[in-house]
Amino acid sequence: MTIDLILQKKNGEAPPPLEPLIYDLGAPGRIGVNLPDPDVPEAELPADLLRATLDLPEVSEMDVVRHFVRLSHLNYSIDTGFYPLGSCTMKYNPKLNEDMARLPGFAEIHPLQDPASVQGALAMMYTLQSWLAEISGMQAVSLQPAAGAQGEFAGILMIRAYHLANGEAHRTKIIVPDSAHGTNPATTAMAGLEVVEIPSDANGDVDLDKLREVCGEDVAGMMITVPNTLGVFEAHIKEIVDIIHGCGGLMYMDGANMNAMMGVAKPADLGFDVMHYNLHKTFSTPHGGGGPGSGPVAVNEKLADFLPGPIVTIIDEGSDEEPPLYGLTMPDKSIGRLKAFYGNFGMLVRAFAYIAVYGGAGLHAVTKHAVLNANYIRARLKGVYPMPFDRICGHEFVCEGHWPDAEGIHALDISKRLMDYDFHPPTNYFPLIVPEALLIEPTETESKEACDAFVEAMLAIAQEARENPDLLHDAPHKTPVGRVDDVRAAKQLVLCCRPVLDPEA
Ligand SMILES: *Cc1c(COP(=O)(O)O)cnc(C)c1O
Numbered sequence: 061m062t063i064d065l066i067l068q069k070k071n072g073e074a075p076p077p078l079e080p081l082i083y084d085l086g087a088p089g090r091i092g093v094n095l096p097d098p099d100v101p102e103a104e105l106p107a108d109l110l111r112a113t114l115d116l117p118e119v120s121e122m123d124v125v126r127h128f129v130r131l132s133h134l135n136y137s138i139d140t141g142f143y144p145l146g147s148c149t150m151k152y153n154p155k156l157n158e159d160m161a162r163l164p165g166f167a168e169i170h171p172l173q174d175p176a177s178v179q180g181a182l183a184m185m186y187t188l189q190s191w192l193a194e195i196s197g198m199q200a201v202s203l204q205p206a207a208g209a210q211g212e213f214a215g216i217l218m219i220r221a222y223h224l225a226n227g228e229a230h231r232t233k234i235i236v237p238d239s240a241h242g243t244n245p246a247t248t249a250m251a252g253l254e255v256v257e258i259p260s261d262a263n264g265d266v267d268l269d270k271l272r273e274v275c276g277e278d279v280a281g282m283m284i285t286v287p288n289t290l291g292v293f294e295a296h297i298k299e300i301v302d303i304i305h306g307c308g309g310l311m312y313m314d315g316a317n318m319n320a321m322m323g324v325a326k327p328a329d330l331g332f333d334v335m336h337y338n339l340h341k342t343f344s345t346p347h348g349g350g351g352p353g354s355g356p357v358a359v360n361e362k363l364a365d366f367l368p369g370p371i372v373t374i375i376d377e378g379s380d381e382e383p384p385l386y387g388l389t390m391p392d393k394s395i396g397r398l399k400a401f402y403g404n405f406g407m408l409v410r411a412f413a414y415i416a417v418y419g420g421a422g423l424h425a426v427t428k429h430a431v432l433n434a435n436y437i438r439a440r441l442k443g444v445y446p447m448p449f450d451r452i453c454g455h456e457f458v459c460e461g462h463w464p465d466a467e468g469i470h471a472l473d474i475s476k477r478l479m480d481y482d483f484h485p486p487t488n489y490f491p492l493i494v495p496e497a498l499l500i501e502p503t504e505t506e507s508k509e510a511c512d513a514f515v516e517a518m519l520a521i522a523q524e525a526r527e528n529p530d531l532l533h534d535a536p537h538k539t540p541v542g543r544v545d546d547v548r549a550a551k552q553l554v555l556c557c558r559p560v561l562d563p564e565a
Contacts (some may be wrong), residue, residue, distance in 0.1 A: 078134060078540050086119035096294060115229050134540045136484050137348065142510050146456040146487040146499025147241065147289060147318060148350065156417065157344045158330040166409050175387050178358065182386035185402065186372040188466030189356075189410045194314070195331075195423070198358035202367040203403040208316045209430055210398055211355030212247040212283070212338025217395045218334060218366040219281045219310045220251060225366075225393060227551035229394055231280040231308070237266045238493050239288040253338035254279060261495060264290040264449040266300055281310035286327070287320050287454030289491040291302040291434065291499070301331035310334065310362070313421055316355075318342040320431060320454035323424030327358075334359045343411035356405040365392040370402065405419075429504035430455040433511055437502055440515045444522050448494050457500035458494050466525040469532055474521055476543060479536035482515035 130367050138144075143150035161167065167281075169178050173441075189201040205211040208393050211307060216234065223231040234248040237258045245255045256274050261267045266284070282304045294300060296419035313327045313335035319342045321327075325336045339354035340347040347353060359367060370388035378384040388402070418426065431454055438447070438457040445459040461471025475485030475498070502511055524531050 062091070062118040069332075070113050079127065079130055082117045082119065083115065085123045085127060086117055086387075087167050090117055090118045090120050090123075092124055097343055106110045114337040121503065122227060128527050133344040135312055135546060136479075138346065141440055141482055141484065143484040144500045144502050144514065145484060146161060146458070146501040147317070147490065148347075149317065149338070149455070149503055150484070151256075151319075151503035152505040153344040153346050153410070154414070154417070157413040160413040161406045161409040164376045164410075167184075168405070171405075173376060176385075179383070179386055182388070183384075183525040184412050185408060186386055188375070188408055190416070191371060192337060192356055192358055193414075195318070195322050195326070195359040196337075197326030198335070199328075199361050199521060200364040200371070201356055201373050202357045202391075203354070203356045203408055204368045204371075204398045205336065205357060206399045206534070208242040208336055208338040208341075208355040211338075211351075211357045212243055213250060214310070214316065214332045214368045214395065214398055215312050215336060216253060216281075218281070218357070218363045219312065221366045221393065221395055222310065222363055223280055224326030228308070230278055230350055232351060234312075235271065235279060235282040235304070235309075237284060237492060239264065239266075239318065240283060240285045242403050242490075242492075244283045244285065244314055248283065254458075256433050260288075261322065262292070263295065263451065264288065264292050265295045268296055268299060268303070269306045271300065271303055277308065278378045279304065279307050279309040281312055281333075282528055283312040283315040285316070285356050285495060286330075287317065287456075289499070290449055290458050290494070291453040291456040291501075292449055292451060293320075293454055299527065305331065305537040315358075316341055317455055319426055320456075321427060323420060328360055332360075334363050338409050344414040345407045345410045352404050354404045354405070356409070364484040366395055367391045368396060370397075376492055385520060401539065407445070415514055426504045427455075430502075433504060434500070435504055436508070437500060437511050437515055441518055442513075445498070451470070455468050455503070456499055458491060458497050458499050460486075460496045461498045463522075463525065466529060467530055469525045471498050472528075473532035474498065474518075474525070474536065476525065477532045477535035480536075480538045481520070483517055512561070528535060 068499070078459055138150050138152055165180060167518065169181055173184060185203060189203060192201045192407045193199060194280065202214070205214050223229070226548060233254045233256050235256045235258055236245050236248060239260045245257070248255045258270050259267050282300070284294065284300065303312050310333040311331060313332040315327060315335040316338040318337055322342065335344070335356060336355045336357045338351065339345060339356065345352065345354070369390035371391065372386055373389045375387035376385040415423065434453050434456050438453055442450070445461070446463070447459045449458070461474045462469060470486050475488050478485050489497055491497055501512070519533065535554060536542060
């Protein structure tokens, strides 16, 4: 069955059908599968479970394959082109990791199996936990969280549990800079703590004076995104950590974008107490369309006992002849479970394969290339696109998509026009503290030629913005669906399998 999203054009016209609906393909009686004869007695289905009106498509295998392959060609993907969606790390992921995740020994085990029968899988998880501990410099890791945001949630619950265990229930405030990822304040609020926002200074760093003003006995900790969402490394990270520790708070690092620092700097060395990774950003797993995710948390000795569980531990060291015996245990003061079973296991396999193949020197090179690519594009666009923070960036950078001499042109027009040049647009209107923001992240997997082609398109669009602004306003021109009315689409979302022009009519 297929559900086609019907988009409405600005002028109210129905868009031309992109593809025939699968319901309109095939013919009565046509079938796409050959089922073997049943090897159990046939039984009547209860009549009240059968729907006479259920109009299912009757199609051959070829009808189905062609239909879905045609639909897939309407999609833009990292396998077809450059995808500089800042803060999302849409990089090419080695296909090898997909093969590893599909190995029957990993893909066909059941989470309720006796640990004795899945020692290989547990050994893989144990090794991944220790690698993630080493990359961060932290002491212990839990692979439980199912996404970056859930890792944050775990981190804040651990900070809260730590203060409660120390008899400091009055610590209820989490400081969050305005350059933090939006999930940071959301996490704090979900955990029942209070968000205290700190403004950034003119360089895009945390305003230290403001930080000192709010630091006190009621502070549970601070969440800070590194590099921040402006793409820059806090210039005063050591001072920030000292200020927070000085008033008894703990430091949380949002490490979703570790491809800006792994193999170069360790969060624990910077003084952080807890962080999360986004395996699906830094350590492979394609994650378009909202999933799947994996957001392991890494902590120092202060928080190790509070980790969400179960985590994999060595139950018996083994000997020269016997391999170690791995088991699943709950840390002493664990904040509990966050997810059924053991996290998103298939993604753990991919991350394991990724780290195993690259090794320490490889991860260092990943970071260098991610940062180099971002800075290369930033330097080439400088002077053409306004840049609020003119400084070396991490894995991404932000520029502004508007000019005083190109009235009426917005970041959105630039992004839509990029689609005509066969590029996926960068992130728009985020971070919120930059007007008309375009957040550009090329990632480490792009070649110089790919970066150059993107720059050339951006430069051409900057010129078009002055010479032929309507080209931008009406873009995209080449895509299967033209400019849509996103406000109306959001307010009157139509998810149905027949084109409907006005859902209220
Ligand atoms: C992507 C991202 C998150 C959220 O991760 P999810 O897996 O989408 O929950 C948090 N912080 C930063 C900085 C991110 O880039």
